[in-house]
Amino acid sequence: MSAYRPAPGAAVVEEDDVLYAAILPDGPIVVLDGVAGVIWAEACDGDPTRIVDRVAAVTDSHPDDIRAEVESFVDELVRRGLLTVGER
Amino acid sequence: MSESQVSVPLSVRLRFGHAAVQHLADEIGVDLLHIKGMAVDPELRPVAHRGSDVDVLVRPEHVARLDRELREHGWRLYSTFEFGSPFGHAQTYLHDAWGYLDIHRFFPGIRLDPSRAFDRLWADRVITSIAGVGCPVPSVVAQALLLVLNAGRSRGPDRQDVAVAWRDASEERRGQIESLVADLDAPVAFAAAVGGLERYRGQRDYRLWKVVSEGGSRSEEWWARVRAAPSLAAAVRVVALAPLVNVDHLAHRLGRQPTTFEIVTEFFARPARAASEAGRALRRSGARR
Numbered sequence: 001m002s003a004y005r006p007a008p009g010a011a012v013v014e015e016d017d018v019l020y021a022a023i024l025p026d027g028p029i030v031v032l033d034g035v036a037g038v039i040w041a042e043a044c045d046g047d048p049t050r051i052v053d054r055v056a057a058v059t060d061s062h063p064d065d066i067r068a069e070v071e072s073f074v075d076e077l078v079r080r081g082l083l084t085v086g087e088r
Numbered sequence: 089m090s091e092s093q094v095s096v097p098l099s100v101r102l103r104f105g106h107a108a109v110q111h112l113a114d115e116i117g118v119d120l121l122h123i124k125g126m127a128v129d130p131e132l133r134p135v136a137h138r139g140s141d142v143d144v145l146v147r148p149e150h151v152a153r154l155d156r157e158l159r160e161h162g163w164r165l166y167s168t169f170e171f172g173s174p175f176g177h178a179q180t181y182l183h184d185a186w187g188y189l190d191i192h193r194f195f196p197g198i199r200l201d202p203s204r205a206f207d208r209l210w211a212d213r214v215i216t217s218i219a220g221v222g223c224p225v226p227s228v229v230a231q232a233l234l235l236v237l238n239a240g241r242s243r244g245p246d247r248q249d250v251a252v253a254w255r256d257a258s259e260e261r262r263g264q265i266e267s268l269v270a271d272l273d274a275p276v277a278f279a280a281a282v283g284g285l286e287r288y289r290g291q292r293d294y295r296l297w298k299v300v301s302e303g304g305s306r307s308e309e310w311w312a313r314v315r316a317a318p319s320l321a322a323a324v325r326v327v328a329l330a331p332l333v334n335v336d337h338l339a340h341r342l343g344r345q346p347t348t349f350e351i352v353t354e355f356f357a358r359p360a361r362a363a364s365e366a367g368r369a370l371r372r373s374g375a376r377r
Contacts, residue, residue, distance in 0.1 A: 011107045011219040013100050020096060022104050024111040024221070025161050027185030029096050029104060 004043040004051075004074070007084040021082050030082065035059060039073050043083060098140065098187070102126050105142040105186035107219035112161060118154045119147040121209060122223045123192070124238065127216065129228050132235060132253050141180070141188035145209070145226075148202045151193050155179070163189060171337060175241075175313075197237040197277025199293070199318070205272050229264045232257065236265070237274060240281030241300040254282050292316055 006012055006021070013020045019032040019040055032040050035055070042054040052070045056063040077083040106122055113120050125139030146154055159165070163181035166188065170176060175196040181189045194202035212227035226234065232253040239249045254265065269278045279285045280297040288294045296312035298304070304312070339345050 006220075009111070011104055011221060013103050013219050015097060015100050020100050020104070022108075022185070022219075024104075025108040025115075027104070027108070027162075027183075029101065029185055031095060 002048060002085055002087055003046070004048055004078075004083050004085050006044065007081050010082045023081050030080070036073065039070055040077065040083075043074050043077070048085065099126070099138050101185075101187050102138060102140075102142055103219045105183070105189060106223055107221035108161075108183075108186050109142060109144060109158075109189060110218070110221050110223045112157050113154065116153055116157050118150040118157075119206070119210060120144040120150070120154070120191075120224070121206075121213060122216075122218070122225050123195075123231070123234055126218060127223065127225045128235065129216075129225075129231055131228060132232055132249070141190055142186070143178075143190045143192065145192045145195060145206065147206050147210070148193050151191065154191060158189070158191075167337070167340075169193065195234060195237065196241060197274045197280075197297070199273040199276075200271070208268075208271055229261065229268060232261065233265050233268050233272075233274070233278075236281045237277045240277045240297060250281050292318075 007023075009024050011022050011024050017037075019037040020029055021032055021040070022029045038058050039051070039055055042051050042058065046054065051074060052063045052067045055061075055070050056066055059066070074083065078085065103126055106126055109120070110122070112118075121144065122142075123145050124143040125141070127143075158181055161183075162185075163183045166180040166182045169179045173196075177194050177196050178190045178192045181191070183189065194205065198205045200208070209226045209230050210224075212230060213224040214227060215222045216225050217223070225231065235249040235253045239247050254262065257265070269275060276285070276288045276291050276293050276297050279288055280301040285294070285297060285301070288297075293316040296309075296316040299309050299312045
C-alpha cells in the first residue's frame with residue numbers, strides 16, 4: 001500500500017506542540033503549526049486516500065468543507081520536497 | 089505553512105543546524121563529533137542549557153574539505169581560526185536558516201596531537217539522533233571531560249558544568265575521566281576547571297590557563313599564548329599575528345567589511361592601546377616594589 005512519509009533529506013522537529021520541517025542541508029525551516037501540523041501528521045499516518053477524513057475527524061469538520069485545502073496542502077508539501085509518497 | 093526567520097525557537101534552529109552539518113559531513117565523508125549544547129547527554133545537563141550555536145569537533149585532516157562544503161551551502165565565514173579565540177581552535181560560520189556554527193580543529197586544553205586526540209574520542213563515539221539524523225557524539229565520559237575543560241576557560245555559567253560533570257560524579261566516573269585526562273594529556277586545563285592549577289606552575293600552558301580561567305589583560309593573554317605554544321615555530325606564528333588587526337572583530341564592530349583605511353587606522357590604534365596597557369602594568373608592578 002502506498003503512503004506518505006518525510007522525504008529523504010527532510011528533517012522534522014516537534015517542540016511545544018508545533019512541528020517544524022526543513023530540507024537538509026540548505027533549508028528553509030517551515031513552521032507547521034495548528035491545522036498544518038495536523039495535516040502533516042495524518043498524511044504520515046495511514047491510508048493516503050483517507051487523509052481528508054482523518055483531518056476532518058480531528059478538527060471536527062465536514063470532509064467536503066476542507067477537502068480542497070487539505071489536498072492542495074499535501075500537494076504543496078510534496079512539491080517542496082518535504083513529503084514523498086511510496087510503498088509502505 | 090509559514091517560512092519564518094523570527095518565529096522559529098533557537099532550540100529548534102540549533103537541532104536543524106546539527107542535522108544540516110551532519111548531512112553535509114555524511115555526503116562528503118567527513119568525520120566530526122557533535123559537542124556541547126544540544127549534543128550533550130541529558131545526564132550531564134539536567135537543567136536545559138542548549139547554548140546558542142552548533143559546535144562540532146572535526147577530524148583535523150577533514151577541516152579544509154568541510155570548510156569548502158559549508159561555503160557552498162550558504163554558510164558564511166563569521167570569524168577565523170586565527171582571530172576567533174586565544175587558542176586559535178575554532179572557526180565560526182553563520183547560515184541564514186541554521187544560525188551559528190563553530191567548527192573546532194582541536195579542543196583547548198588537550199595537548200595530545202589533534203589527530204591522535206580525535207582518534208581517541210572517535211573510537212568511543214556513540215550515535216545520537218538530532219532532528220531524525222544520526223549524529224556522532226563523544227562517549228558520556230568524554231562529554232563530561234569536554235564540559236569540564238570548556239568550563240576551565242569560562243568565568244560564566246559554564247562553570248556550573250563542573251558541578252554535574254565532575255563534583256557530583258561517582259567515584260567510578262571520576263576515575264574514567266581522570267584516565268581520559270591522562271590519555272589526552274590535558275592536566276593543566278583540567279586543573280584550571282576543578283582546582284589545583286598551581287601544581288602546574290612550571291608547565292608551558294600554565295600561564296594561559298591562569299589568564300583564561302581567572303582573567304588578565306590582552307597583553308598578558310598574548311604572552312601566555314606565546315609561552316603555551318608547543319614549538320618555537322608555533323610561538324613565532326603567535327608573535328607574528330599579534331600586531332595584525334583582527335579584521336573579523338573589526339567588521340562585526342562596524343557592522344560591515346572595514347575599508348583598507350579603517351584597517352590601517354586600527355593597526356596603529358592597537359599598539360597604542362597595548363602600550364597603554366603595558367604602561368599600566370609597569371606602574372602596577374612599580375607600585376608593588
